[in-house]
Every structure is written in C-alpha cells, then in structure tokens.
Amino acid sequence: MSSLASLLSARIEAVAGIDPELRSATRPQFGHYQSNVALRLANSEGKPPREIAAQLVAKFEISDLTEPPEIAGPGFINFRLRTDVLTQAVTDELADPHVGVSQTSNPQVVVIDYSSPNVAKQMHVGHLRATVIGDCLRRVLSMLGHKVIAQSHIGDWGTQFGMLVEQILDEGIDASTLTLPEAEALYARASAHFGTDQDFAVRARRRVVALQAGDEETRNIWRELINVSLAGFNEAYARLGVLLTNDDLAGESMYNDDLPEVVAELERSGITVVDDGALCVFVEGFAAPMIVRKSDGGFGYSATDLAAIRHRVRNLHANRIIYVVDARQSDHFDLVFAVARKAAFLPDDVITEHVAFGTVLGTDGKPFKTREGTAVTLNTLLDAAEEQAAPPVALAAIKYADLSNGLNKDYVFDVGRMVQTTGNTGPYLQYAHARVTQVLRKATARGYGEQLKVLVLEEPAEQMLALLLTRFGDVVEDVGSTLQPHRLCNYLYELSGALAIFYEQCPVLQSSGAVRDSRLALCLATKRVLASGLTMLGIEPLERM
C-alpha cells in the first residue's frame, strides 16, 4: 500500500516532469500538501510562476484524490485531499497489519554496528546512546522490510587483556566468579599496577603475546572475563528492553585470524606504504594515514575495522552498513571507509554510513561525569530516572530524550525534564496512548462492531487526526533513509497533540451512530500508530499509567 502523498506526488510529477517536492502544508489555509514545482519550473522556463502553476493545474488528473488545487502566494500549488479519500485511507490503515508502513520494494541486507561495549567495563552514558539509537534504527529498518543484521563490535581483544589476565593471576582470583563491576574494579587496579610496576608491565606485555599465540591458560581466563562481561551486558540490555542478544555479538577478537590476510590483500592492492616502520595507507584529503600494522608488528584497530567491513560485505552480503558510534570517531570512520573503497573491500554499490551522535552532558553543560570524574554508568542513570517515575515510564523518558534530539548534537541529561508528562517527552506519548486505550476499553465494554470504519470526518479535529494518521508510513520511510529518529518522535508528538484536541472537541462514547463508529475507528487507528511508533522507538506503549 502506498501513501496518499506518494500517490499524489507521482500524479503531479507525471505532468510537471520533475519531482514536485510535495510537502505537508505549513499552514491550515494552505490545505494538506503544498508544492513549489511551479516556482522552480518558472526559473528554467522564464515564465511567471503563477502562469506555470495555472497550466499545470489544468493538466493534473487528480480529481479522484483531491479537491481542485489552489494557486497561492508567489506560485505555490496547494492540495486538499478529498474527505472520502481520507476516510478510506484511515479505514485501510486499520485493516493493514503494517499500520500503513509500506514494505520496501528493494529489500536490503543492512548491517547495523551498534552498542559495542568493552569487556571488563560497565556500560556508561555513551553506550546508552549507541544502544538506544542503534536499536531504534534496527526496528525501523526491519519494519520497512529490510533484513537487518546487528553487529555488536565489542572490545574483547587487545593489549589491555595482558594486564587484566596478569592481574588476575597475581591476585589469585577465579575470574568466573567476578561480577562486571568487580571486573571493572580489577581493570582499574591492573591499569594502576601497569603504570607503577615495571616488572608487572613486562609480564603484562608478555601475556598479550601468550594470548595471541593461543596459550591455553591465558585464553581460559580471557574467556571467563568475556563471559562475566556478557552477563553484565545482557542484564543491562534486559533492563533497557533492547533487542540485542548474544547472537548479535561480533567482537574484535572474531577478526583476529583474518588480519594477516586483510593486510596481505592491502599490500597486493598496492596502496600501502611503510612509514617509520609502520604499514600505512595514505588517502588524499586526510591529514594522517591509516596505520594498518604498527611498527612493532601488531595490528591497529583500523585493521580490525577493515576486516569487519570485508566480512560484512563478503560473508554477510551487506548492501548497507551503518555504524552507530560517537561523533568523535568521524574522522576515523571516514578514513576507514575511504581505505576500504581503495582496497576494494567495499564495492561501489555498498553504502556505509556513520551515524555520529553527540555527547551526553550533565546539567552543567559539561560531559556527564560522576563527582570523582569517572564516566556515569548506565545503571546509575536508570536508577536516577526510576527515582522519579515507574520503570517503564522512566525508561521511556530516557530513550525519548535521547532520540528526540538531533543525533549529531550534544544533549543535556536532565532527568527532571525528561520524566515530565507534558511537552515533547516519552511519558507524554505514553499518556496519549493510555488515554486513547481507555476510551476504547470503555467502548468495548459497551460493545462496538468488529469492522470499524471511518465514515464521517466533519470536524476539523477529526480531519487533522485522520490526515496525520495517513502520514505515518511516509515518516517511517523517511527515518529509514535519513536515519534520523527524531523525525519519528516529532511526528508522534504532533499526532498526540492532534489526538488531545480531537479528544477535547469530539466526544466519542457520548456520540452515536456513524459518528460514534467513525470516532472509535479514529481512536483505534491512532492507538495502533502510536503503539507501532513507540515500539519502533523502543518505548513500551502502556495500556494504563
């Protein structure tokens, strides 16, 4: 099922010859949709815009969709959908299992790299964003009919494991009994130990070699560290209500065996240079080279990232690879993508995108830290929100605050604001859903027909609600292509506002006949869209609050 807007757009384009850039009307008096197509054509044809508009309008074959279009202002063409078209569209949406979200005609394999915590460290505020945003994109793209493969690129490999393992042996700890916070404390001790004890540092470095060589004792302890970490991550994921499971794990260690071959392929492609003893790839436009192999012979994390791309293209057959990672890594990923292209790990028809998100700030406007200056853990954050609201509401508050702002900007973590039930917040949307659910619940008690249809749309509030409902599919599609969840948030907020006005002006239970049935249908359609939209944000649509 294709949306009314896309249908109308196609009809206009058939006459105008160019994309009409149909937009939602910016004001009620401009109808439902507006197009600037005549203004743009006037530019190339050298005729007055309104004249062009008049010629176009005469040729449009859209009378089955809209009222006669109006030409306004400098040459805008305004469209108002016919009421019977709107009623039918909402009725169709009610019967649609996908709630008006069209299944893509071009299903892709989309790899989303997100969450990616580090072994032996608790997740903190940064991981909150990576996890919540990635999870939302995963849900949205799945809903659109793409095959989504989540990849959590956990930090389970590298030099830090040398000192971790050595510290465990020094202290005589059974690694399998550790909790994640205990493992993190161990990390801190190991790190300090490494800095102050030369002998320990030497042993730690030797231990890294043993790990890479596959020494059994070392590997066993390493595995225990991963296991206790995964237990901690999964606990956090369960609390967050995200989709991630162990099936989504694709840690750095997974690519370890590929690295020599990756580097060999790079060298064969002739793009590598040895500089200061390190194997580098220089790319035009980048100040610094990518260091693929360090002068000591070890592989850098860039090599792992290249191996990951190679794997995702060759084995997972990705058409699109999305990285949900902190904005501070933008330069790094630009370079990785560029090198991957040069090395032909990344064919031209495979898209890579870095969804770069900003930093979470405290109410003082500075990066969110504890008094001691350490990163705030995810659990601390959730605890703080749950002090002010019931868990599902607190979670909605946090996720929505994260998703409703533009991703590339920093945002202030202000619990007091985000748990408010008024304004553009998660709890407000949950409230709207609970309220409309309550009406339907009461109506059910009194009985209403199975086959709800929208037949009457006389009140402006009803029409506005119906119009917004028909846009849901377009909004989801837009988020799927732009990867900007805040647009879905804004839409749902607007819908909730329209529902509140409708609710105020159009009594449902006290009305009768076709009006009552229509209003119930509008309520049900709104409930379904809110539920679907909230679910895509990873927020639970509550039946009661």
Add this chain to the structure above:
RNA sequence: GCACCCGUGGCUCAACGGAUAGAGCAUCUGACUACGGAUCAGAAGGUUGGGAGUUCGAAUCUCCCCGGGUGCGCCA
C-alpha cells in the same frame, strides 16, 4: 596550526532552499459535576552569533569573522 560539529525567544528543541521561523517548558489570561484536566483555548516573548555574497526566495548554500565543543600516524 589544520579539519569536523554546534550557535534559533528566559530555558530545551523543530523547521528535507520556499509562503507570516514552529513547538514545549517557564510566565500571564481564560475554560472544570472532567469519554483520564497528566487537558484545552488564548496572550506575551525572535533583526535565527555578526558581516558580505549567491537567487525570484536563505536559519538552511558560499566566503570572512566571533563564541563553544571535538578530533588530528603506531590506545581502541
């Protein structure tokens, strides 16, 4: 030094080159025997950091400044 991101009412944020820059919070004024008032109606509040340019049209694009943040070859 170079690069990238950000700068929009008191505060937090929208606006895919388009019409009179929109919301919410806070403030003020109204509407309550209320399908959940956790609401609705209304008011006030802006030379979109500054300047120049591009065009029919700029918060948006280009250039130069100012302010804030981040990143810049062997940590990941």
